Amino acid sequence: MLLALALSAIVPGSPEAPIPASDTRFAPGTEDSAVARTVGGIASYTRWPEPMATLRICVSGAARHADRLSEAARTAGRPATVRRLGIGAAPTGCDLLYLGPMRPAESLGMIRATHGRAILSIAESDPACRGGAMFCLAVSAASLSFRINIDAISRSTLRVDPRVQRVATLAGGGN
Amino acid sequence: MAGPTQLPSVRQVLSRVHFRVTLVAVAIAGLTVMLTGFAALGIYARQNLELIAQTASYSVAPALVFEDPDAARLAIEPLAESPGVAGIAVFGPSARPFAARIKSTPAAGSSIGWVAKSLFFPRPVAAPVTQGGRVIGEVRVEGDAAIVAGYIRAGLLGGLACLLLTAIATSLLARRLQEEIAVPLQAMAAVAHAVRVGRAFDRRAPRASIREIDTLRDDFNALLAELEEWHHRMRDENAALSHQATHDPLTGLPNRALLEQELSAVLERARREGTSFALLYADGDGFKAINDEYGHAAGDAVLVAIGRRLRKGLRASDVAARLGGDEFAILLAAPSGAEAVARASEGIALQMAAPIALPGGEQVVVGLTLGAAVYPRDGEDLAALVHHADLEMLTAKQGRPQHRKEGRK
Numbered sequence: 001m002l003l004a005l006a007l008s009a010i011v012p013g014s015p016e017a018p019i020p021a022s023d024t025r026f027a028p029g030t031e032d033s034a035v036a037r038t039v040g041g042i043a044s045y046t047r048w049p050e051p052m053a054t055l056r057i058c059v060s061g062a063a064r065h066a067d068r069l070s071e072a073a074r075t076a077g078r079p080a081t082v083r084r085l086g087i088g089a090a091p092t093g094c095d096l097l098y099l100g101p102m103r104p105a106e107s108l109g110m111i112r113a114t115h116g117r118a119i120l121s122i123a124e125s126d127p128a129c130r131g132g133a134m135f136c137l138a139v140s141a142a143s144l145s146f147r148i149n150i151d152a153i154s155r156s157t158l159r160v161d162p163r164v165q166r167v168a169t170l171a172g173g174g175n
Numbered sequence: 176m177a178g179p180t181q182l183p184s185v186r187q188v189l190s191r192v193h194f195r196v197t198l199v200a201v202a203i204a205g206l207t208v209m210l211t212g213f214a215a216l217g218i219y220a221r222q223n224l225e226l227i228a229q230t231a232s233y234s235v236a237p238a239l240v241f242e243d244p245d246a247a248r249l250a251i252e253p254l255a256e257s258p259g260v261a262g263i264a265v266f267g268p269s270a271r272p273f274a275a276r277i278k279s280t281p282a283a284g285s286s287i288g289w290v291a292k293s294l295f296f297p298r299p300v301a302a303p304v305t306q307g308g309r310v311i312g313e314v315r316v317e318g319d320a321a322i323v324a325g326y327i328r329a330g331l332l333g334g335l336a337c338l339l340l341t342a343i344a345t346s347l348l349a350r351r352l353q354e355e356i357a358v359p360l361q362a363m364a365a366v367a368h369a370v371r372v373g374r375a376f377d378r379r380a381p382r383a384s385i386r387e388i389d390t391l392r393d394d395f396n397a398l399l400a401e402l403e404e405w406h407h408r409m410r411d412e413n414a415a416l417s418h419q420a421t422h423d424p425l426t427g428l429p430n431r432a433l434l435e436q437e438l439s440a441v442l443e444r445a446r447r448e449g450t451s452f453a454l455l456y457a458d459g460d461g462f463k464a465i466n467d468e469y470g471h472a473a474g475d476a477v478l479v480a481i482g483r484r485l486r487k488g489l490r491a492s493d494v495a496a497r498l499g500g501d502e503f504a505i506l507l508a509a510p511s512g513a514e515a516v517a518r519a520s521e522g523i524a525l526q527m528a529a530p531i532a533l534p535g536g537e538q539v540v541v542g543l544t545l546g547a548a549v550y551p552r553d554g555e556d557l558a559a560l561v562h563h564a565d566l567e568m569l570t571a572k573q574g575r576p577q578h579r580k581e582g583r584k
Contacts, residue, residue: 024242034242041240044307075240077307146241163237167246 024144032068034144035137039122040075042135043096045161048118054078056095058085060110063100063124065139096120099133107131118157185357190349197341205337209330216323217295223259228302228316230254235265236304239273239312247274261319267312287327291320359383363395376403423497425475426482434496434504438557441508445550450509453516453549456564457485457523458572459501460542473533477541484526516547544572
């Protein structure tokens with residue numbers, strides 16, 4: 001069972017209504033850079049069991065905002081490499097799996113494959129964050145927000161700084 | 176010249192000295208405590224601000240990373256509410272604050288608050304915001320001097336209260352000391368004044384509770400005792416001299432001077448009160464012959480005997496005086512008149528009828544010729560009265576035999 005909205009659930013309000021989460025504004029047309037910054041930021045607040053020098057990003061599916069993901073190096077605080085991964089391919093040599101839109105079954109398979117490995121999963125288009133990814137982005141015309149799947153995070157071997165959860169949570173519940 | 180009233184009293188001097196000493200002590204202690212308190216409070220306030228800045232920097236970092244001002248504001252809001260914080264601002268790469276939370280504080284408006292703020296937090300406390308060892312922004316925390324201002328206000332009030340207490344305590348202390356120092360001195364001064372003005376030589380200063388003052392008191396009392404003794408001796412000598420000047424040494428009777436003095440007083444009173452009095456003149460009959468025949472010692476014995484007998488039967492207010500030689504006078508004080516004169520004359524005649532024993536063993540009888548004057552019947556003033564009595568005596572004398580009446584064994 002995936003309790004994607006575990007944190008959103010504790011705040012009043014209907015869980016069915018779209019709940020705003022972390023809300024990053026950007027100039028129109030710079031969505032890809034904003035996504036890269038956010039992905040790098042999430043990575044910078046995530047601790048892998050093995051320290052690593054380079055952040056290896058794997059992109060799968062029909063990602064729309066993954067073109068500038070190498071810029072994530074700046075906010076991640078370490079060099080980053082970006083590699084495309086075919087749908088259904090094993091995520092070997094990936095520290096971060098960026099999932100573009102795909103069929104739920106495919107997505108589920110990809111995420112299942114990350115289980116037991118130190119891989120941070122970020123879904124590009126799963127507003128409800130029910131697909132099993134640890135982080136879910138929500139990109140709109142002028143703002144970018146993300147949500148957290150606490151279940152997925154707690155099941156993985158990665159450790160996410162609570163402050164990140166707080167940014168997501170507080171922003172989600174604040175306004 | 177400074178009079179005694181312009182000089183300060185012991186109590187004033189004591190009070191002043193005490194007040195100064197205590198004031199200095201209180202000021203030194205108060206300033207020390209205040210300054211130490213300021214310094215400690217300032218250090219703690221600054222450390223508090225630094226801690227808050229670091230906490231804010233830590234919790235605001237993800238919000239900067241994700242460029243989420245709302246999250247940043249929510250992160251600093253609870254910190255900005257802590258006491259001692261006036262506001263928190265988060266700066267990203269740009270000069271404009273990324274997020275800020277300013278608390279309006281009433282103390283910032285007061286002058287003490289302004290002084291405390293410029294003393295302790297002239298500039299906001301800044302802490303860098305880092306992400307993975309990279310500085311991505313800065314948090315600035317503005318201090319709120321309300322607590323320090325409160326401390327300064329309380330310190331000033333406390334200082335004032337201490338000053339008030341000092342004044343009261345000084346006054347009480349001065350009063351106590353005054354009782355120990357000034358009261359014995361004042362008692363001595365009162366005794367000295369009483370001795371000088373009222374001649375009260377028997378007064379003595381009471382014991383004092385301070386050694387030096389008690390020693391002074393002892394010496395003072397000893398001086399007074401000497402003064403008293405000296406004064407008594409003077410008085411006795413004066414009295415003796417005065418007695419000598421107003422009394423006849425042979426008979427011990429008042430002399431002419433004293434009689435005239437008494438007469439004047441009696442006449443004055445009789446005039447004032449409208450009463451009458453009488454004056455008798457007496458002259459020994461044949462006294463000269465006794466002197467010639469038996470010697471001066473016998474004459475003296477006769478005079479002494481006359482004096483003693485004249486004194487007998489007189490009231491205390493009456494005066495018997497020897498005017499000189501064998502002349503005597505008797506003042507019958509008011510109220511007295513012709514009857515009193517007659518009674519006195521008879522009494523004297525009866526007394527004198529008894530013989531007088533002479534030193535040689537012989538006995539003589541000496542008569543007295545009397546002349547009397549009664550005020551106001553025989554004269555209004557002293558001269559008239561004396562003249563009348565004298566004249567009457569002389570008239571009586573002419574009718575008497577000039578030889579002595581003597582009885583011999």
